[in-house]
Amino acid sequence: MNQVALPLPLPHPAPVVADRAGFDIGWDHAHLGLVPAAGLLQQGGAVCQGWMAGKAVFGRRVPASSRATRQWLQLRLRAWQEAATLDADEVTPEVVARLQATHCPVLRLPLGGAANQPDAAVIEPLAPAAAWAAGRLATLSRRAAKAWDGLDVDALWRRARAAQLGCTEVDGLDAGAWWRLTALRAFATPLHFATATRLPLALLPPPGVELCNPVQRLQLRVTSLFLKPGWAARCRGLAERLPEQALRHDFLFFVGALTPRVLEAGSDPHTLGQALEDAWLLERVQRRWQHFVLSLGEVRCAALLQEMADQGRAATPAPLRRPAALRISQPELLAA
Structure with missing residues (x-):
């Protein structure tokens, strides 16, 4: 019996994703049961491709999405539209929350x-x-x-x-x-060290914000001394760690410039925080700070920050750890 070979249509090649970030944004919208803006659903667009592919996989089987998760998607979408770099594995919904x-x-x-x-x-x-x-x-x-x-x-x-x-x-x-x-x-x-010294700490960092300049980190550490009762003793303790008598005097003059606003604010944390921010805008406070930190210098500023960080770690109890025998990774559990 002779068999006739029938011509079979070749399968269509998988679509090439030219814009992976846009595709992933569309995919994650579908995974969460969300619909991108109408303007993004143009046929052939990266977000549209990802959303349609995700819809085909997830259908209606989608988890409930939190406000932070929706904001995370909006943030990724904005970064993509502005051609900015955003690592979605680092900036997670938990970070956004x-x-x-x-x-x-x-x-x-x-x-x-x-x-x-x-x-x-x-x-x-x-x-x-x-x-x-x-x-x-x-x-x-x-x-x-x-x-x-x-x-x-x-x-x-x-x-x-x-x-x-x-x-x-x-x-x-x-x-x-x-x-x-x-x-x-x-x-x-x-910022250059000298440039950073002329900036007042007019804002205590909002939640999740990190400071990249050593001078501002020192400003924050010093300002934080005033946020709880017992600030006078903490300020004296910091002054005693400074290597020179002149630096100790400069620092205490700066503390004296801040003190009136601290006393006026009272103990309410919110009021005290704003009072400290406003105090940094006073000419006398800025002048005293600049004189102190410029005399301290860039190298000793970094050394003082390191010393304060080491002291903070030494005062913090080590976290409790599970016994080594009980610390089993997920793959090992699966294998067992």
Whole structure:
């Protein structure tokens, strides 16, 4: 019996994903049962491809999504649209959840307006030109985010100085708000030591924000001494660790400049935190700080930070660990 070979159609090749980030965003929308904006569902677009592929796999079998997860997707989508780098494995929904805030740290007003309102909460990259990474993101109001759009530390500093010297608002914000924006941008912008010394700590870092400049880290460590009762003893203890008598005097003069605002604020943590931020804007406080930290110098500043960190670790009890025999990895459990 002769068999006739029938021509069979060749299978279509798997679609080539030219834009993996966009495809993954669409895929994750489908995985969570969410639909991207209509403009992103154009046939052939990366987000559309990922969403359709995900829909084919997950169908209606999707988990409930939290607010942080939806914000995580929105943040990834914005980074993709702005051609910014964001590592979705590093910036996770858990990281985004730690950025939640009830008030805008810049305007000091409640958050919670509709998506396009000035008081709506938005997650902002602190250094847009760099990768959007954990430690470089913060929640602001849309109004504050719009104010600093496209401005670097120098431009923000000039606006803060103009508002402060003119005793007037600049582009709708007062001097305090501009100084807080300047500090926030500087947290994620590497600065020369001398440049960083002239910046007041006008804003205590919001949740999840890390500081990249040693001078600002020292500012934060020193300011944090005042946030709990017993600050006078802690300040004296820090002064005693300084290597020279002149440095000890300079530091205590700085403490004396801050003290009146601390005493006026009382013990309420929120009020005290804002009072310390405002105290940093006083000319006398800035002058005393700059004299101290410039006398300390860059090398000794780093050494003092390291010494304070070592002391903090020594005072922290070691975490409890499970016995080695019980620490079994997931693959080993599966194999067992």
